[in-house]
Amino acid sequence: MNRRELLLLAAAFLLSCRAQVPALAPRQFLDAAREIGRLWLATSGRGEKESTLARDLFEGVEASAAAEVEAHLRQLHLADLAASRTTTVQGWVLSLTEARLYGYLASA
Amino acid sequence: MIGQAREIDDGATLDTDVCVIGSGPAGLALAQRLERQHDVLLLESGGFEGEEAVQSLYRGTMLGRPYHPLEVCRQRFLGGSSNCWGGLSRRLGAEDFVARSWVPQSGWPLSGADLEPWYAEAETFLDLRGPGWDPEQWSFGSKGPWPITDPRLRSTFLKVNPLRLGTTMRPWLEQSRRVRTVLGASVVDIRLDATATRVERLAVRRSHGEGGFAVRARRVVLACGGIENARLLLVSNTVQPLGVGNTHGLVGRYFMEHLNTDFEGLLLGSPNLPDGSFYLRQTVHDQQLWGCFELAADVREREGLLAAAMVLLPGQPDLLMEALRRTIADTDNPGAALAANPVIVSLGTASEQAPNPESRVVLSAERDRLGVPRVALDWRLTEQDQRSLARTHAIFAEAIAYSGLGRVKVTQLPGRPFPEHTHGGRHHLGTTRMHQDPRLGVVDANAKVHGVDNLFVAGSSVFPTGGAANPTLTIVALARRLAAHLAEAT
Numbered sequence: 001m002n003r004r005e006l007l008l009l010a011a012a013f014l015l016s017c018r019a020q021v022p023a024l025a026p027r028q029f030l031d032a033a034r035e036i037g038r039l040w041l042a043t044s045g046r047g048e049k050e051s052t053l054a055r056d057l058f059e060g061v062e063a064s065a066a067a068e069v070e071a072h073l074r075q076l077h078l079a080d081l082a083a084s085r086t087t088t089v090q091g092w093v094l095s096l097t098e099a100r101l102y103g104y105l106a107s108a
Numbered sequence: 109m110i111g112q113a114r115e116i117d118d119g120a121t122l123d124t125d126v127c128v129i130g131s132g133p134a135g136l137a138l139a140q141r142l143e144r145q146h147d148v149l150l151l152e153s154g155g156f157e158g159e160e161a162v163q164s165l166y167r168g169t170m171l172g173r174p175y176h177p178l179e180v181c182r183q184r185f186l187g188g189s190s191n192c193w194g195g196l197s198r199r200l201g202a203e204d205f206v207a208r209s210w211v212p213q214s215g216w217p218l219s220g221a222d223l224e225p226w227y228a229e230a231e232t233f234l235d236l237r238g239p240g241w242d243p244e245q246w247s248f249g250s251k252g253p254w255p256i257t258d259p260r261l262r263s264t265f266l267k268v269n270p271l272r273l274g275t276t277m278r279p280w281l282e283q284s285r286r287v288r289t290v291l292g293a294s295v296v297d298i299r300l301d302a303t304a305t306r307v308e309r310l311a312v313r314r315s316h317g318e319g320g321f322a323v324r325a326r327r328v329v330l331a332c333g334g335i336e337n338a339r340l341l342l343v344s345n346t347v348q349p350l351g352v353g354n355t356h357g358l359v360g361r362y363f364m365e366h367l368n369t370d371f372e373g374l375l376l377g378s379p380n381l382p383d384g385s386f387y388l389r390q391t392v393h394d395q396q397l398w399g400c401f402e403l404a405a406d407v408r409e410r411e412g413l414l415a416a417a418m419v420l421l422p423g424q425p426d427l428l429m430e431a432l433r434r435t436i437a438d439t440d441n442p443g444a445a446l447a448a449n450p451v452i453v454s455l456g457t458a459s460e461q462a463p464n465p466e467s468r469v470v471l472s473a474e475r476d477r478l479g480v481p482r483v484a485l486d487w488r489l490t491e492q493d494q495r496s497l498a499r500t501h502a503i504f505a506e507a508i509a510y511s512g513l514g515r516v517k518v519t520q521l522p523g524r525p526f527p528e529h530t531h532g533g534r535h536h537l538g539t540t541r542m543h544q545d546p547r548l549g550v551v552d553a554n555a556k557v558h559g560v561d562n563l564f565v566a567g568s569s570v571f572p573t574g575g576a577a578n579p580t581l582t583i584v585a586l587a588r589r590l591a592a593h594l595a596e597a598t
Binding site for chain 2: 032036078081082084086088090091092093094095
């Protein structure tokens with residue numbers, strides 16, 4: 001899976017536009033996610049790089065189908081929340097997976 | 109019958125079976141039930157309406173955290189503080205009565221089951237209607253609780269009926285042959301006998317003008333409110349220098365509130381957020397309800413948290429909200445359209461304060477118009493109170509996101525001081541706490557003052573632990589229980 005495919009799959013999770021991400025993804029969605037991601041990267045103090053974020057998000061995912069990646073991310077997202085693996089962006093409580101995804105989109 | 113203190117001869121002594129001091133929810137609930145077996149003298153400092161001259165007897169000073177002016181957060185006339193009551197009612201949970209290892213000095217000498225029948229009576233007294241307290245028992249249709257899939261969080265509700273008991277019960281008081289109500293009668297001293305084991309008489313001053321009278325009663329019940337109960341015990345120091353019931357220096361200590369931190373969070377609803385009527389005020393089964401959230405008891409135990417109830421209030425969007433609105437629309441509900449009108453509500457919390465002996469009511473050097481020392485309130489919160497609230501908000505936020513209902517903004521974070529606008533819910537708890545051991549409590553499980561055979565306390569001052577439920581329903585339940593105990597003890 002190359003960088004562009006990862007980005008599109010990540011966007012699919014956000015947008016559920018699945019196979020037609022480029023066509024259906026309104027720019028505002030991605031802009032919004034990137035805005036949150038930039039804030040998180042700037043304030044989290046983690047200094048995480050795009051490659052690290054991608055590894056955390058997609059490690060172990062072999063399938064290239066967007067639906068499967070989406071299910072994988074959703075599982076991580078729910079597991080984060082259940083285990084209090086959360087972070088805050090301007091006070092908003094997000095799962096670490098969500099924040100990483102936004103951060104990844106911001107840095108990709 | 110209802111009379112006035114000015115109609116009683118100066119220097120007279122009134123004899124009665126039971127004297128109840130204070131006509132708020134506790135005093136009235138008690139008097140109404142005692143009427144079945146006893147002649148009752150019900151003393152009320154105020155009249156039928158609030159008056160500045162009488163209300164000013166409540167004035168006091170602050171030594172600790174800022175607090176509501178003491179002459180504003182309670183009412184001194186017939187009906188007592190039901191005259192400023194929001195009418196919010198909820199039972200304490202069974203877990204609130206149990207000693208918790210992570211909350212020092214917590215627990216009651218009663219169980220939830222012990223209070224069960226008295227809660228039922230109290231609900232009748234306060235005209236609370238509909239099925240029980242489990243949302244499953246109600247027919248909400250589409251206006252029920254949100255489907256919360258995170259087991260850490262649950263929905264419950266308050267029943268709302270802001271009775272003004274001085275108004276609703278006045279006809280009964282006027283007709284009653286066994287309850288004699290005297291208005292304008294301020295008790296200024298509880299005089300013990302020489303052995304300090306019995307109340308010999310009460311010194312009563314007319315709230316208006318000069319003079320007063322005395323009361324001799326077989327049993328006396330203090331029902332003046334969570335601050336005034338302690339004040340009256342402390343000022344009555346003729347026989348016992350530290351005050352009545354204060355051998356171990358506990359009277360006035362453990363003052364607790366329900367911490368109100370409104371607007372300490374925002375909830376941004378996902379597009380698939382169901383109807384939120386349950387969390388606004390709605391009337392079902394002829395009863396107004398207000399839905400709220402609480403953490404499951406096992407989570408509080410596991411995380412070492414105090415109790416808290418969270419409600420939704422009108423909210424204002426913030427800067428990041430628009431971006432989040434666009435992203436969570438899909439994260440929480442793949443395929444859903446972007447929410448055109450996202451739900452934006454603020455988070456209001458009423459949280460329990462841990463028992464703290466340093467949080468207390470003491471006497472000040474200043475005296476009121478009747479010569480009674482005023483009170484000074486030293487309200488103190490602890491790191492545990494703050495940490496618990498912050499963690500509760502965090503879990504709430506996680507559970508809302510987990511359930512796909514939205515995202516929550518929290519401003520109360522661990523390690524931060526309480527925000528300036530943190531205030532109390534005007535619930536004055538704990539100053540004559542209930543405990544079977546006289547070294548740890550002012551009253552025993554029957555609300556009798558330790559060491560004084562005929563003196564009892566009604567009201568929230570006996571709460572040894574606050575829970576998060578608004579206290580009036582429990583105050584009334586305890587008053588009915590005390591009335592039954594006094595009847596049995598005849």
